[in-house]
Amino acid sequence: MDVATLLASLPARISDIPRLRAEAAPDAPALSEDGRIVTYGELAAAMDAAAARLRALGVRAGDRVMIVGENSVAQITLIFACAAIDAWAVNVNARLSEREVDQFRDHSGARLLVYTDAVSSEAAGHARRHGAGVAGRTGGASPGTDTRSTSHELAEACGAECLSPGARRGGAPAVEAWTAGPLSQAAVQEPVFADGARQAAALIYTTGTTGLSKGVMLSHRNLLFIAAVSSALRGLAPGDRVYGVLPISHVYGLASVMLGTLYAGACLYLQPRFSVEALLRALRHDRLTIVQGVPAMYARLLETLGGAETPLATDLRFAYAGGSPLDPLLKRQVEKLLGQPLHNGYGMTESSPTISQTRLDAPRDDTSVGYAIPGIEVRIDDGGDGVGELLVRGPNVMLGYYKEPALTAAAIDADGWLRTGDVARRDGDGALFIVGRAKELIIHSGFNVYPLEVETVLNAHPDVVQSAVVGIGVANGEEEVIAFVEPHPRRKGDAAELLEELRAHAASRLAHYKCPARIIMMEALPAAATGKILKGRLRQMAQEMAQDQITENPHD
Numbered sequence: 001m002d003v004a005t006l007l008a009s010l011p012a013r014i015s016d017i018p019r020l021r022a023e024a025a026p027d028a029p030a031l032s033e034d035g036r037i038v039t040y041g042e043l044a045a046a047m048d049a050a051a052a053r054l055r056a057l058g059v060r061a062g063d064r065v066m067i068v069g070e071n072s073v074a075q076i077t078l079i080f081a082c083a084a085i086d087a088w089a090v091n092v093n094a095r096l097s098e099r100e101v102d103q104f105r106d107h108s109g110a111r112l113l114v115y116t117d118a119v120s121s122e123a124a125g126h127a128r129r130h131g132a133g134v135a136g137r138t139g140g141a142s143p144g145t146d147t148r149s150t151s152h153e154l155a156e157a158c159g160a161e162c163l164s165p166g167a168r169r170g171g172a173p174a175v176e177a178w179t180a181g182p183l184s185q186a187a188v189q190e191p192v193f194a195d196g197a198r199q200a201a202a203l204i205y206t207t208g209t210t211g212l213s214k215g216v217m218l219s220h221r222n223l224l225f226i227a228a229v230s231s232a233l234r235g236l237a238p239g240d241r242v243y244g245v246l247p248i249s250h251v252y253g254l255a256s257v258m259l260g261t262l263y264a265g266a267c268l269y270l271q272p273r274f275s276v277e278a279l280l281r282a283l284r285h286d287r288l289t290i291v292q293g294v295p296a297m298y299a300r301l302l303e304t305l306g307g308a309e310t311p312l313a314t315d316l317r318f319a320y321a322g323g324s325p326l327d328p329l330l331k332r333q334v335e336k337l338l339g340q341p342l343h344n345g346y347g348m349t350e351s352s353p354t355i356s357q358t359r360l361d362a363p364r365d366d367t368s369v370g371y372a373i374p375g376i377e378v379r380i381d382d383g384g385d386g387v388g389e390l391l392v393r394g395p396n397v398m399l400g401y402y403k404e405p406a407l408t409a410a411a412i413d414a415d416g417w418l419r420t421g422d423v424a425r426r427d428g429d430g431a432l433f434i435v436g437r438a439k440e441l442i443i444h445s446g447f448n449v450y451p452l453e454v455e456t457v458l459n460a461h462p463d464v465v466q467s468a469v470v471g472i473g474v475a476n477g478e479e480e481v482i483a484f485v486e487p488h489p490r491r492k493g494d495a496a497e498l499l500e501e502l503r504a505h506a507a508s509r510l511a512h513y514k515c516p517a518r519i520i521m522m523e524a525l526p527a528a529a530t531g532k533i534l535k536g537r538l539r540q541m542a543q544e545m546a547q548d549q550i551t552e553n554p555h556d
Helices: 003-009 016-024 040-057 075-083 100-110 119-131 153-159 220-233 252-261 276-285 295-305 328-338 405-411 451-459 494-507 534-553
Strands: 029-032 036-039 064-069 088-093 112-115 177-179 202-204 215-219 239-244 266-271 290-293 318-321 342-347 353-357 377-380 387-393 418-426 430-436 442-444 446-450 466-474 480-485 516-523
Touching: 003 220, 016 040, 016 177, 016 387, 029 040, 029 075, 036 040, 040 075, 064 075, 064 100, 064 119, 088 100, 100 119, 100 202, 100 215, 112 119, 119 276, 153 387, 177 466, 202 252, 202 451, 215 220, 215 252, 220 252, 239 252, 239 451, 252 290, 252 342, 276 295, 290 295, 295 328, 295 377, 295 466, 318 328, 318 480, 328 342, 353 516, 377 418, 387 430, 430 451, 442 466, 442 480, 446 451, 451 466, 451 480, 451 494, 480 494, 480 534, 494 516
Parallel strands: 029 266, 064 088, 064 112, 088 202, 239 266, 239 290, 290 318, 318 342, 480 516
Antiparallel strands: 029 036, 112 177, 202 215, 342 353, 377 387, 387 418, 418 430, 442 446, 466 480
């Protein structure tokens, strides 16, 4: 892949994706939602109409527009509409708590909040709480003004002159209703740059294991580069049908899945929430060709099907897992079920997100996260043993953390190298393996314990759906290894027996100092909408349990 040529060919804004596709193939399917197909011509027209509506509501170039929603045509339309007027899209999953949503609103200094309430009851709840009009009721623009934007109203605001080539001029653009909240008069405009490498397209808040989440500023070139490269590495073509269940509010769902699919002219089959039943229905009836997910999604699939021995009959040609570590046993079981290699990769919000990926033409039988994608440099900051923090440099590296210049300087050095915070090693052929998080390193009895190694052993037990390992501080600066385990439903009635099995299982496969001091069974591990396990919450739980034990037994 000629990266220099690719970079030179990228359009200036992500909003050019639907516009250029509408010019080339206006009637080609772009999105599918609840059985309804939206063409590229309709999507481009809806984007232009929504952009006009945002302007009419008072949104300016350089403003932040916070989109509270779930995967839907409306959400995608709004993301592109923000880009078209040089506003920043602040994507927030509607299933987040009131505290989190308000925290992101306040930190981003959003000019306007919009809600995809037509497809998300949680978004409607946040809209009501913020004083926005819901389901046709009066909104926050002014007394008696309805801020709910229907496709007809969007067409009225836009006018015939802003319909993109190929749009169905006989009717309104294809877009779901959305609701706008009150306009913030205190919002400050950020500088606007013609250069897509300098202009922010999205502000994405990290999940955050401790403390406040950080707002990651991603440029148009960041996102377009990943869309172009990831679609090429997957061999995406206009005939592909891609499953869109990963939250578009997260960088994985936004850049790799949504933008990558549309950049290639393929069709994205939207699903706001994961369920095994919906996935199986899409595989059978929509004849999906591409599925991208997180390991927890595939674990649920296997759990529901009860370890089916016969491969599913599908049209799949590519399956991928990312977002969290992939267990070797899970990989083998999924490959048997889908009849396809399960590809793996690695990335982070700050790198838009993709850093490495296994090759389509050379699937691996291990859990390597593959090779650095074209145009990306990686190096390992080790002490001579080949294992150390992974650093990355390239067109995918973020602009920085919003309003946090000191944190940005600590993350990206003067030469443009981004410190990932992940510990990695590299094989002789260049393939990368993630060993664990540098900040999650547990020091027990003077030895380094990486949670990922312990989790991999626990997850290999046939009656473990998934696990998470954390370290907690105890006396004299020592740390204990604590494991949280989600057992298979068939074993939830005999937790004590399974606990003993897991202790023996770990003891036979791990050095003594790596074995968990305590294994805690949970019906379900706490997870973000992306499927990422919330270790910060588990660490807090483990620390509280330890403190309670000390309080109850002060002389032990």
